[in-house]
Amino acid sequence: MSFGQIYLSFSKKKIVNKYHYTNCTEQYLHMNFDSFSHGQVESKIWLCETLEPLLPSQPHVYILGGWHNLLGFMLLSRQPRAYAHITSIDCDPEAKTYADKINDCWCYDPETAIVTNITGDANTYEFNDSTAVYINCSPEHINNNLWFEHIPPGAMVCIQSISITESGAPWHISNPNATMDEFLAKYPLDHYLFQDTKRIQYNHWGYDRYMIIGHK
Numbered sequence: 104m105s106f107g108q109i110y111l112s113f114s115k116k117k118i119v120n121k122y123h124y125t126n127c128t129e130q131y132l133h134m135n136f137d138s139f140s141h142g143q144v145e146s147k148i149w150l151c152e153t154l155e156p157l158l159p160s161q162p163h164v165y166i167l168g169g170w171h172n173l174l175g176f177m178l179l180s181r182q183p184r185a186y187a188h189i190t191s192i193d194c195d196p197e198a199k200t201y202a203d204k205i206n207d208c209w210c211y212d213p214e215t216a217i218v219t220n221i222t223g224d225a226n227t228y229e230f231n232d233s234t235a236v237y238i239n240c241s242p243e244h245i246n247n248n249l250w251f252e253h254i255p256p257g258a259m260v261c262i263q264s265i266s267i268t269e270s271g272a273p274w275h276i277s278n279p280n281a282t283m284d285e286f287l288a289k290y291p292l293d294h295y296l297f298q299d300t301k302r303i304q305y306n307h308w309g310y311d312r313y314m315i316i317g318h319k
Contacts, residue, residue, distance in 0.1 A: 154238075163186075163189075165235055169202065188217050260315075267279075
C-alpha cells in the first residue's frame with residue numbers, strides 16, 4: 104500500500120469518527136443533566152450507603168420514576184454482584200435513551216443484561232413479587248400514589264422525597280410532602296428499618312430530603 108493510499112484510508116476513518124462523535128454530541132446536548140446535580144447525587148449516595156446493608160441476597164430491584172437510572176448505575180458500580188436484576192420505570196420516553204446509555208455495560212446484551220429500562224407509568228403496574236425491593240426517589244413528581252398501593256404487602260420499600268412544595272419551574276412538584284410527618288402518613292409501612300431526614304444546604308438556602316426504608 105502506497106503512502107497516498109494509507110493517508111486516504113486514515114482520512115476516511117477520521118471523517119467517519121468525527122461524524123459519529125458529532126451526532127452523539129448533538130443527541131446528548133438535549134439531555135437534562137439535573138439528574139447529575141449535587142442534590143440528586145448526594146441523596147442517592149445516602150440511599151446506597153443506608154440501603155445496601157439492609158438488602159436481602161440477590162434481590163430484583165424496581166426503581167419507580169427512575170429517570171436516567173443513575174441510581175441503578177450507582178448501585179451496580181458499588182456492588183456489581185449484589186443484584187439479580189434492576190428494572191427502572193419512567194414515563195418519559197427520552198429518559199430510556201439516556202438510561203440505556205448510562206447503564207450500557209449492564210444492558211447492551213439482552214441475554215446477559217441485568218438492567219432493564221422501561222418507558223411506562225409506574226401507577227399502571229401491578230407488582231406481584233413480595234421478595235423484590237421497590238425504590239421511589241421522586242414521589243413528589245407522581246400525581247397520585249397508586250404505585251404505592253400496587254406494591255405487595257411484605258415487600259421491602261425505600262422511598263425518598265423533599266420538603267420543597269413549589270409547582271412551578273424548576274421543581275414541578277405535583278404531590279408535595281412539606282414535612283416528614285406528612286411523608287410518613289402518606290406512605291405507611293408495617294415495619295420500619297430506617298427513617299430520617301438529610302439537610303441539603305447551599306449557603307442561605309436549602310431543603311430537607313426524607314427517606315424511609317422498611318416492609319409494607
